[in-house]
Amino acid sequence: MKKIIISLYAVATIVLMVWGFYQAIYVAPEEQTMHEVQRIFYYHVPSAMVAFLFFAVSLIGSIGFLGFRRSRAVWAQISDAWALAGAEVGVVFCTIVLITGPLWGRRAWGIWWTWDARLTTTLVLWLIYVSYLLLRRFAAGPQVQTLAAVLGIFGALDVPIVYMSNRWWRTQHPAPVFGGGPDSGIKDPAMLAAFGWNVLAWLAWGVLILVLRYYVERQQQKIAEHEAQEALNA
Amino acid sequence: MTANVCEADSTVFCARLNEVSKLFGSFAALRQVTVDLEPGRCYVLLGENGAGKSTLLRVLAGLLRPSFGTVKVFGDNAPQDARARIGYMSHAPMLYDELTAQENLRYFASLYPGRPCLAPAEALKQVGLDPALTRTLGQYSQGMRQRTSLARVLLPVPELLLLDEPFSNMDVESARQMVELLAGFRQSNRTIVITTHQREMAAPIADWVLTLHAGRVASFEPGSPIR
């Protein structure tokens, strides 16, 4: 049953991705200043949004782990699995942002990279979560989960900075499209529709990976638990 | 001090372990240990290397949390909530090499605010050290360090005393003195748990002897003189 649902969901995701691609490349109108390259917008921004969301998942998982670790072991383990999955998949999406950004920048600005606030903070965010994953590999033993949860909380402190960076500072990176000034927002409905579909598609795709990663981690936790029980009864 | 003793008196158990297991990864260091410790008794923990003695003490001290089962001390408290009333001495001295014995003790005493502590000099005298020594701890011999460590534990006059191989580096005469000191402690209704490999050393004060084997309680019997 579970398998069927996941398979159906996966198929739906693929359909959405194809539809989003069609919308972004063929339906959405060409932008006046940047022309064709602007279409990378439909991948760049949704990825960033999904990455933020998943880092939030990681934060909630981390807090949950710290809250439950003394009282409810199972909930704590579930929280920890979410924290790990959120961080890992978040890093993947953040990487997509960091690849699509320079690709776009090369055409729009003539250079791959510049050290403005938005770009720098995004890079720092990525680095923090990579170090989170490294910590999970390097530190051994039962305290890993606690230490990682602590670092997860620190990492999340950077997310609002990234989000606000092009609101606080004048950046070379474009000003916010949504929730920026009074004249922000996408005016062209076809563009907005293409953007909406792509956000939905990338979200669906991200959630699929997230859930799979969570599932694998839970499975591993159960195996470890089983081994522990065996050791106890041996 | 008297108040504390009465407090310890009023509960039937000083510490209560219920089905305690401790796993390190997939290695079980303790398996379903159930023990009640009564106040005013001295318990001697025996067992071969790796049997889980130190682990049991650390669980009692609240430094390790059991993987399964519960630990309660002084009624219904978790050990973490009664840290001021538990004294724990481990294999390692738990003292700063760079300070003198007095400085070390004064430092640790001031970490127990609001608790009537012994004077550092007095604690040192109790364990048979000269309080006037000005050498830093790094220059002490192993046995002297161990005594200072014992003095550190005695400072806040704990009601539950956990000693991990306290005699391992002492000569026989000093060990005998230590045992006498501990015997006095037991009479003021404090509980003592000692691990040791030299069973005959602790025999004079052993009310109960608990033997561990591969993390399990192998036997729990009244203390007896040397066979």
Place this chain on the structure above:
Amino acid sequence: MTANVCEADSTVFCARLNEVSKLFGSFAALRQVTVDLEPGRCYVLLGENGAGKSTLLRVLAGLLRPSFGTVKVFGDNAPQDARARIGYMSHAPMLYDELTAQENLRYFASLYPGRPCLAPAEALKQVGLDPALTRTLGQYSQGMRQRTSLARVLLPVPELLLLDEPFSNMDVESARQMVELLAGFRQSNRTIVITTHQREMAAPIADWVLTLHAGRVASFEPGSPIR
């Protein structure tokens, strides 16, 4: 192989310690130890913790240079010049955790160029391990590691075998097998020096028993069955 044995045969002493003392700082771990080891004999080293057993073995292996006195092996060589002919197994496994047993042995075998070595698989079989195991050494149990370590020592077919507590993590049955294996070795005119705390284990092959006490030779007597 036969050539080597003859070589060992031709000297009267396999190793000769003359008034050897070893100081660590101002601490004397060995004091004026004078011992001759004959080829084809097995020597058992006894002594409490810190008596200097491991230090003596390390001096024989050439890993430590005596502070005073001389060490000669196989005639008039310094141990450093006869490293290929001495096998030394310490408390620690001296193997890489990240490699499998076979890989470890193959690696160490190729560090003895020009010396006829055992095949790694054969050495593993000799110590009772399955050569087909593909786990890395980090996943072995303590006892299995110790056997692999023994196999490492046996590889280059050394004429002087120095074993530091080889049985400490083995169960009784495997230890017995090990002793039998070593007994075979001794018959091919190789010298064995073993330290141990379990004297009865090594008793069946002990030609001589050397007891150390605080760095001094306390007694040196012919091996005897368990008292």
Place this chain on the structure above:
Amino acid sequence: MLHALWTHLVKDLRIEWRSREAVNSMLFFALLVVVLFSLAFDPRGAFSREIAGGVLCVATMFASVSALNQAWAREIRHQVLDAQRMAPTPGAELFLAKVLANFLFVSVVQLLLAPVFLVFYNLHVEGQAWQLALVLPLGTWALVANGTFFAALSIRSRNRELLLPLILFPIFMPALLAMVLATTSILTGDSDPTLWIKLLLGYDIIFTTVCLLLFDVVLNAE
């Protein structure tokens, strides 16, 4: 409440005073870094003033990391940390005392290094020099508070000397950026550093609070 904090602090200072190990090695290390950077970035160039702020901050950072790695070494050596955990005083005070002690050490190093630095880079301050007395302590605090915290976090891992910078640097980057920009704008006198100083202050407050709140978790993690 602050009684235990004081006790811890006095103890740390006394131990450091006996050996002066941390300050000495940090000083030497920082000196090396300054010299290395002078070799790597020729300070005779026209832009020496532009990069001097960066060099100063980065030298402080590397020197501090080498010392912070040892911050808890004494507590680990003879399991003193277990005795600390058994004491009925809050871990936050232990943490704060460590931070204060390390802050003092790093500040001493900075003070001793400043003249050397001025000489090597032929500097004279164009902006308002008193602002430096605000920027450097704020930046150092950010570094030391986070560093002490993550040193306590990484002592439990296998290769801890490796881990500390890997975790600390990304977290510290925003503060470093603010610190460098503020220092540079004070040195060159080109722009107003107030924004960056405010940012540093905000960073310090937020991160120190989070560290204080979470330290007990790290201290008692098994």
Place this chain on the structure above:
Amino acid sequence: MLHALWTHLVKDLRIEWRSREAVNSMLFFALLVVVLFSLAFDPRGAFSREIAGGVLCVATMFASVSALNQAWAREIRHQVLDAQRMAPTPGAELFLAKVLANFLFVSVVQLLLAPVFLVFYNLHVEGQAWQLALVLPLGTWALVANGTFFAALSIRSRNRELLLPLILFPIFMPALLAMVLATTSILTGDSDPTLWIKLLLGYDIIFTTVCLLLFDVVLNAE
């Protein structure tokens, strides 16, 4: 003679391949250093090309030191070093194999980092790029050979992570200077780097020879 060298090398590479720990952490560390330096020395400025060479060399240096500190860790862990000392093969080969292995690791990191670096600093090479393929390996060799040697020397001390950079940096300085100047002159195309390359070569030959000659002494020191 070179048989044992090959054996040691294969062993080191195989172990690293199993965990990839050294390369991974070095890579991340080097990335961090590059980012930190970019924050500290704004590469948008007019002089970015002038300092890029220095940044590259110093980043390599710090990253390597963090890895070199672990170079002998595996040998220490279970006293494998004693087994090495007992084997009748020259210590020089053991040393050379370690140097080669570490050289490979650092080079891999450099290769992976190079594009990132070019992007971050918006660089394009003005001089002859192929000379970089000479300068970087030579400089890296100088760093790794000395680093491996002094890591072996400092493993016996109490706080070895601190000791290694304190010994290594002063010794490495001449090579660093040559490396930086050569790189910068290749990047800017202003002057001819041949002199510096020759100097590096000479440094490499002399120091490697001395290390090889003295390694047995260090290895067998009690």
